[in-house]
Amino acid sequence: SQQGEEDxxxxxxxxxxxxxxxxxxxxxxxxxxxxxxNSGRGLVHLILIRSNEREKxxxxxxxxxxxxxxxSSLLITASRAADTASYFCATEGGSNYKLTFGKGTxxxxxx
Amino acid sequence: xAGVTQSPTHLIKTRGQHVTLRCSPISGHKSVSxxxxxxGQGPQFxxxxxxxxxxxxxxxPDRFSARQFPNYSSELNVNALLLGDSALYLCASSPHSNxxxxxxxxxxxxxx
Numbered sequence: 001s002q003q004g005e006e007d008x009x010x011x012x013x014x015x016x017x018x019x020x021x022x023x024x025x026x027x028x029x030x031x032x033x034x035x036x037x038n039s040g041r042g043l044v045h046l047i048l049i050r051s052n053e054r055e056k057x058x059x060x061x062x063x064x065x066x067x068x069x070x071x072s073s074l075l076i077t078a079s080r081a082a083d084t085a086s087y088f089c090a091t092e093g094g095s096n097y098k099l100t101f102g103k104g105t106x107x108x109x110x111x
Numbered sequence: 112x113a114g115v116t117q118s119p120t121h122l123i124k125t126r127g128q129h130v131t132l133r134c135s136p137i138s139g140h141k142s143v144s145x146x147x148x149x150x151g152q153g154p155q156f157x158x159x160x161x162x163x164x165x166x167x168x169x170x171x172p173d174r175f176s177a178r179q180f181p182n183y184s185s186e187l188n189v190n191a192l193l194l195g196d197s198a199l200y201l202c203a204s205s206p207h208s209n210x211x212x213x214x215x216x217x218x219x220x221x222x223x
Binding site: 035043 | 217
């Protein structure tokens with residue numbers, strides 16, 4: 001079953017604009033991770049935020065985590081056409097390495 | 112360093128057949144996980160192995176099985192294939208918990 005739910009399901013923006021995607025989850029977590037997937041290929045890891053962290057940056061990416069609301073957001077600043085992809089949040093909880101994914105947000109950046 | 116490698120990249124089978132998918136983790140990674148991704152959905156957890164032992168199993172029927180070898184590579188086996196088994200099968204490796212998982216490009220399995 002899917003734990004995370006991304007919002008929106010699809011997002012279309014112009015190059016240079018910022019893109020914000022949200023993720024909600026249901027159970028307690030050890031960490032939350034964001035992945036990118038191009039055209040049904042393998043997933044590329046973007047950023048991991050642990051349950052005791054509130055915000056993390058990596059290049060043009062900014063991730064926030066609110067464990068009280070069980071939600072996270074991914075912000076991509078100054079988007080590029082190459083950012084066009086599906087973005088998934090995934091939670092890791094408990095004593096194993098299992099990732100539970102949401103259904104993803106399809107981001108389209110128009111040149 | 113080589114990333115996670117999976118073989119084959121594409122596979123076409125018919126209903127009732129069986130299939131074996133293979134995965135080589137990143138060097139030094141002892142954990143391997145398998146995921147199934149149906150078109151339009153996020154990946155669903157199938158199995159996780161760590162140090163050659165099964166650490167977790169998702170909600171999949173017994174037709175699905177896996178194992179991990181002494182060199183930490185892994186195989187996923189699916190018997191009595193059904194049309195609904197058509198999906199992208201992803202393998203991921205990780206050194207241990209609370210670390211990013213690194214995914215291969217997947218095996219695209221089509222059942223006719």
